[in-house]
Amino acid sequence: MDGTAGAMTEERPRTARGLRDWAVDVLCLALAAVIGILAAEALRKDPDVPPVLLAADQIVGAAACVALWTRRRWPVPLAVALIVVSTFVPPASGAMLVAVFTVAVHRPFRTVAAVGGLALISEPVQAAVRPDPDLPFLVATATGVLLVLTVIGWGMFVRSRRQLVLSLRERALRAETEARLRAEQAQRLARERIAREMHDVLAHRLSLLCVHAGALEFRPDAPPAEVARAAGVIRDSAHQALEELREVIGVLRAPGADGGGDRPQPTLAALEELVEESRQAGMAVVLDQRVTDAASVPDATGRTVYRIVQEALTNARKHAGGAEVSVRVEGSPEEGLAVAVTNPPGGEPGEPGGKGGSTGRSGASVPGSGQGLIGLAERAALAGGRCGHGPTPDGGFRVHGWLPWRP
Structure with a gap:
């Protein structure tokens, strides 16, 4: 994920993507797809998972990645939906992480805390409902929680950096006006x-x-x-x-x-x-x-x-x-x-x-x-x-x- 992904929709909502936005969106989709493929490959090793379920997981994971194109317009609803979906469909976890990162970049701390808390709760549930055959329950839960916290921290850092740049720019304009x-x-x-x-x-x-x-x-x-x-x-x-x-x-x-x-x-x-x-x-x-x-x-x-x-x-x-x-x-x-x-x-x-x-x-x-x-x-x-x-x-x-x- 690129640290410059998206724009702060609260301050400057965008109506059309620029070249930079397209590049960032493609990079985010590719990253989500890679994480989804890795999760699908891990589930493929489990003999108890029927092929029909694996095919459904891949289809839902691909749809979740495609849904990331709407993350700038509806970041919070998309993140909540992908958290729920990824709880039962591990290949959608990559898209969920990108959506949570977008919320951390674009929304204030209260909203980020609510969405992040829901994502953290979903990790042990996912590890119990759709366990990874190669990882114990505690290791899988800890790994998922660590990934969610890392994404949230990174997104909040990007948000604070952008706010600092905007503040410095406004201060410079104010100084010129004065x-x-x-x-x-x-x-x-x-x-x-x-x-x-x-x-x-x-x-x-x-x-x-x-x-x-x-x-x-x-x-x-x-x-x-x-x-x-x-x-x-x-x-x-x-x-x-x-x-x-x-x-x-x-x-x-x-x-x-x-x-x-x-x-x-x-x-x-x-x-x-x-x-x-x-x-x-x-x-x-x-x-x-x-x-x-x-x-x-x-x-x-x-x-x-x-x-x-x-x-x-x-x-x-x-x-x-x-x-x-x-x-x-x-x-x-x-x-x-x-x-x-x-x-x-x-x-x-x-x-x-x-x-x-x-x-x-x-x-x-x-x-x-x-x-x-x-x-x-x-x-x-x-x-x-x-x-x-x-x-x-x-x-x-x-x-x-x-x-x-x-x-």
């Missing part, structure tokens, strides 16, 4: 990181450009010195925006970059510079910095606070031009770091950065993606804190957040 999902997640995170970096770095600069460009268009009769100063600010802001864009793209292209790269990242110590930059753009910003040693704030925490203030100032410049913006930062290692940016309702329409946004042409406001505040909440959550926003009772707007004081 690797693909991890790659897709990495791509999604990379896209989110790119969007976040682009928004944080460029939105602030571009809003400053809109403010100064709107001021030039709003006041075409401004003194040449003021026009030159505004044009210089526009030029410097555009240059800085291009530089920061180049740096961000360089960082994102770097293999294994985590968003930090070699580009210096802003911290809480750079907050005053950010506020001063907004003041130069014409905003009225009051900074209430209550953290005595800003340099002691962990870089990750200070960077998140910086981004919160930056986004809040950008939004105030767009939607509340002319209003005084209040920035308050306080905290300690024990209490964490709290930040709040508040502005009252915006100024008059038409002012640079006025109500409804800074204007280039009358009524044209600075566009926004609407995702900045959502991104702030995500940043704060990743840092273990929180960030919220909403209108104030007087019609203004407030952005507030809290972050743990930790590296």
